Amino acid sequence: MTQKISKSQSQNTTAFVLPAPQMVHQMADIGRMVRKQRKDQGLRIDDAAALSHVSVDLLSRLENGQGSVGLEKLLSVLDGMGLCLVVSARSHPALRTLLLAEAQP
Numbered sequence: 001m002t003q004k005i006s007k008s009q010s011q012n013t014t015a016f017v018l019p020a021p022q023m024v025h026q027m028a029d030i031g032r033m034v035r036k037q038r039k040d041q042g043l044r045i046d047d048a049a050a051l052s053h054v055s056v057d058l059l060s061r062l063e064n065g066q067g068s069v070g071l072e073k074l075l076s077v078l079d080g081m082g083l084c085l086v087v088s089a090r091s092h093p094a095l096r097t098l099l100l101a102e103a104q105p
Contacts, residue, residue, distance in 0.1 A: 021086070021098055028065025030074070035063040037081045052080025 024030055038048045049059040053076050061067040062077060069077075078085055088095055 023098060026065070027062070027069065031063045031065045033083065034059075034077060034081055037083055038063075041081070048081065052077040054080075 022029070022033060038045065041048075043051070045059055045063075046056050049056045052059065054073055058069060058073060059077060062069045062074070075085065090099065
């Protein structure tokens with residue numbers, strides 16, 4: 001699911017497509033999101049690792065859901081890829097739609 005946002009600049013109109021928030025149940029979920037974002041940006045893994053200030057090995061392990069990645073390194077990768085981590089109570093009203101969508105087959 002994506003959300004389109006239009007931004008006008010003078011007479012030019014640019015449409016941005018934002019990925020929908022996703023629930024994370026395991027590190028492999030984050031890895032898939034990071035890989036998709038990297039590929040959507042047209043980045044090779046070594047370039048993405050350099051932008052994120054991590055090793056290629058760490059980024060590869062993260063993308064493949066293998067091994068452990070510390071929180072500081074994870075946050076560095078997310079920042080480098082233009083992603084962020086949001087933590088919220090499951091009962092928060094803004095998450096109801098996301099939780100309901102996830103529950104559907």
